[in-house]
Amino acid sequence: MAAASLAAATAQAHPVQRGVDDAALSPLSGLETAAPRLLSSLKIASLSVAIVENGEIAEAHAWGEASPDRPATIATLYNVASLTKPVSAEVAMRLAAEGRISLDEPMSAYWVDPDVANDPRSARLTPRLVMSHRSGLPNWRPAGGGKLSFINEPGETFGYSGEGFEWLARFIEAKTGEPFENLAQALVFEPGAIRDTAYTRRTWFEGRLAVPYDADLDVLAPQVADHFFASDDLISTPRDYARFVVGMFQKQGVTPDLYLEREKLQTVRLTQTCAGDEPGCAAEDGFGLGWETFLIGGRRFLMHTGMDDGTFTFVYLEPETGAGLVLFTNSTNGWKAVLPVLELTGADAGFIAHLRSSLS
Structure with missing residues (x-):
């Protein structure tokens, strides 16, 4: 150009x-x-x-x-x-304000990624650890079918992770029984008169x-x-x-x-x-x-x-x-x-x- x-x-x-x-x-x-x-x-x-x-x-x-x-x-x-992440975090914050989730509850009671289902560290993940990038997970799992695995101990050190936000969204859907996009619409977009924002393709x-x-x-x-991503796009x-x-x-x-x-x-x-x-x-x-x-x-x-x-x-x-x-x-x-x-x-x-x- x-x-x-x-x-x-x-x-x-x-x-x-x-x-x-x-x-x-x-x-x-x-x-x-x-x-x-x-x-x-x-x-x-x-x-x-x-x-x-x-x-x-x-x-x-x-x-x-x-x-x-x-x-x-x-x-x-x-x-x-990745400016998607603050919006997705806000969904979690507003659910916490309503008492529908806790920032410090173990997410494993509702959802665990199958790749690490047998790893005891999965039981230590909470919304707070994910939202503050202390999940111990990598940014993304290896491409081409590679499996997700922990690279740090949860809660011990900073590690920027999109995978953590995907875990958070699936926990929220499992616990509330509602699609994440619907929750974002009801809790964040409608109260803020946010009309030109969406996670997935629209006409x-x-x-x-x-x-x-x-x-x-x-x-x-x-x-x-x-298909929505809580961390991107x-x-x-x-x-x-x-x-x-x-x-x-x-x-x-x-x-x-x-x-x-x-x-x-x-x-x-x-x-x-x-x-x-x-x-x-x-x-x-x-x-x-x-x-x-x-x-x-x-x-x-x-x-x-x-x-x-x-x-x-x-x-x-x-x-x-x-x-x-x-x-x-x-x-x-x-x-x-x-x-x-x-x-x-x-x-x-x-x-x-x-x-x-x-x-x-």
């Missing part, structure tokens, strides 16, 4: 919906100017962003190409990859999906699930995912204790290796329940990323201030846009400095 083609698509992208009088105050004003250059220089096909301020959606905008010769708009649907995807592009801007085959728009973030700020469906438990450090991923007064130094860096959690300069930040072939997505929020940003791309190079976008939209300098140091 030529840079001129990207520029043409950017010019046609859906306009930001705001009034003329507040243009100078727009959190996206700097990004509006810089986006075409970012897309071209970083080889990113499209960028779609939603900004949350004071616990409400402030703006949404898209630039670039959703597919060859089709501009991205704020209605373009993206595969969010309303037609003509709206962003196709993935590799690092050289060659088109890849779209990934759309026909959710389809959404940044604005709709921002509605999910707003629901979290509003404490939808959770008790005050669970609201605080979500952001509490459950799993230490990195020990502090910087001076406490160093910009971006994190006093805490690890996972809460479904989210990465950081304590930087006395301020709490939650974050998650998603990456599949031709897809990169990012979300962060600051619970105390109600600030946040959702960023979707349909490009392998999408991760390169995160720091520039955060800087251009006025995110916290300490948070940006921490992310920069973690990438160096």
